[in-house]
Amino acid sequence: MNQPQTYDAIILGGGAAGLMCAAVAGQRGARVLLVDHAPEVGRKILISGGGRCNFTNVGAAAERYLSANPHFAKSALGRYRPADFIELVDRYGIGWHEKTLGQLFCDGSARQIVAMLLEECAAGGVSYALGQAVEAVAHADGRFRVDVGGRAFAAPALVLATGGPSIPKLGATDFAYGVARQFGLKIVQPRPALVPLTLPGEEALFRELSGVAADVVARAGGAAFREAALFTHRGLSGPAILQISSYWQPGEAIAVDFLPDAAPGWLLAAKRERPRAALRSALAEMLPQRLADVLAERLGIGELHGAKDAALQAAERRLGDWAFRPNGTEGFAKAEVTVGGIATDGLSQRTMEAKRVPGLYCIGEAVDVTGWLGGYNFQWAWASGFAAGEAIAERLAE
Template structure:
């Protein structure tokens, strides 16, 4: 039996942050993880460059049954705090649109920073350690792994959600919560591409790789302005990933294909400058040509000279292009999703320390709980914030 003040299950973003924070407080900390190496999800994020935070991260950027839950942690460990940490380690990074920060070189740099912090804080990391059983006794918790047994005062569950099972995702964290009497909200894949019904797939066959800047709306009124991307299976791109968190099965999404201009004003202009030109050719100057050709082929849009288009047709075009509706067949699921929606009910946890109200010394942080950020570095920031808050208390 190995004695450790704190045992953390999961060597991901939240777990490593909590480990270093607790270690610096003088706590003996052991991190256990069934994988071969730490930070696997960090390594593949952001196309291998890790969108490690978002300068604009605030409670409004998170989905949670309790919208106030994230306020305390985000205010006590902000994006600026994490930026100061990576600056101290000399990380080279760059800003992208909408407050996103990415590594210049590799996501490995973020993992290296976290591992260095853990080393300086005296943290022990045991990889290839599968958790077999957990029990509670008078002094805390006993964690039985495939390699060792640990006795700890504080047990931190940072095991993540169900996304990307090939990286070892499992429902273990939810099962631990339920074992100790905590409620777990239904889970679903979020920040995930849509699949299309067969008739729509056929309609847009050959458009894979085409990207369009749009404004996208869910049925609950949530809206994002970013690109959509046609794929072999359906629709992806930042706008689709964002709206997927707000989409329910059976619902349609509405897409404004020309969010920066009005088709009415474009046609008025074209009638004066190019009256003999075809609608197809002129629309192809503001939207991808292959996309317009597909709409014409399906007779969604008629191909006429601009000076032959009636006012009724202009009204129809405006409705079609500014309120293009598509009903997804579903999503690509946990295999390609970036995060899991739902999880351990935040009503069961302290928003200040992330300790379970029903079980002293038991903590849940990161993706395993019912907090899901927008696309763009928000989920990593919650991992840092929840990890830091827990590390100060466990």
Template structure:
């Protein structure tokens, strides 16, 4: 049985960051990856250009049963730290909206960066390895696959969550955590499109229509584009609130978020011969304007309508209520809410409190970032925290 200082299960963003950090500290590191290559989710992220971090990273952009857990790791490995690494490798990048940083070229550049850094630390990486058993005795972990077995005093769970199963994602991290007696916060899909049924199903005819809105679930609201699909609602604003939405709860959409209160009565005085539909068509896609006007149900010239009816229409447009009947599930979810409970881990090192030498990082942990590079930054920060502690 070959021996290492640490075995890292999972060759994604967090696992590779942990490996390169520990390897460059002189540790003998083995990465075991089930897929035929490392970094598969990195390669498809950001439309193939990898939204590798967000310059606005802050603890309040993360969901967790313990919202303070992320503070230590994020403060010690920042977005600027990863950007320095990107620039050191000569990778051209650009900022999109809301602090999101992307490669100018390809996500492959980020994977190559991680592999180059791992090579500098003499990290061994084995792909196509299906883990058949993990045992722990006498302060050492033994890992078996279909091709061999290895042991180490440290084991890192970096196998992610069950989102995007077609990429090989599974709930293996949770099974392993439970094997070692660690609590798991019930996982659910996040950053995922929502589906519509009932009366809302009429909006499916708008498939392909997009507009900027403020989407709200509970006390959380995001201003970005919403997209109508043949199954329901998607787009950045919807993906963001999906992390906070719970089955049975409504989702509120503010159409025309830049219009001030009283704009419809004001429009009546300025242009009494206009219709609701024509007013909406100036600011919204034609099909959406038609659908909303039909559902509001006010016919004819607005000059003939009482202000009270116009204000009611305005209020409905400002807080249009949808009742999602579900989401598109892990198949379309970018990440997972929930995971290995942070109460079980040290926020400084990611080490399990009850099992010395056992670590959990990245998406396997109950930490979920907003859309826009935040989850990658958590992968880098948590991976660096564990890699510095091994």
């Protein structure tokens, strides 16, 4: 193989974090090569938010991220905030709007975000090696060597930005973990996150509600989220369930409050006011009819006047704390992100650089930092990419 072509930094992964890192380092004087096995960059960006890219969340803060070290993300998130990315979006004249819970989306297409990032990379003179897989990564004499498609490249800085294994149909793999292990970094066991949950056979009655949604509070692992839950032919989905899936552990139950706005004692009050009403009718005033029917059937209560007060109180408690015991998730194929990844205890929280391998940086979803649903993971990508890009340029200037 020919003598390696040299750069100041080689970035593996052309997603959100890799593009941000490349742009920042390039614009600060580093000669950057961005490598991706896909023929085009930003594929996950393009499908996000229904094609409109939920590019950040105004509420992004470290406590809304999962990590073995809950403090790790504070530094990067504090130095590159949602307002900083919004300023970049505004500079390019990209229209955006805020949906619920601080989620920001493009008015037009997610392609605008990818085009913006490519313009930023162009301003930094970033080079590309796309559409071919990495064949080997090595490190010697202070330089990293990367073999791609029969060509060799070398640089004193290498950035792992290839993400986690979620959404493999877009080409996602666990490549970053293998390279990290090669250099002695530990991996926190990865698992699917922001993913639908599956229900066992005995919950078939609920699976028959496929397509029915309701506003609920879902709880698991000490966390609680109020958003919509959606019944599917395999189990449970919808924003509330996707959120809680990141906290759920196999074998555990999740609790669902089907009536978060109901006043205490509402069922006894309904019995006094309309004793001839059926429970299913009372529930249908607050829930979709099909769901009301199934819940009433499970509770075994017909007309309210025929039920004892104690039974109605028990039914009310259960409706506010209904236990489901999922038998799994729909896996990485349907997971939006990955919980776990490259352990943060081996990384600098300021620069994203490996503590024991100078010049090796890990950013984005490849790292054990996972945000809530709604733009948080993109904000981590921008923030961690910015931190590493700055650090690479600072190192170069020394």
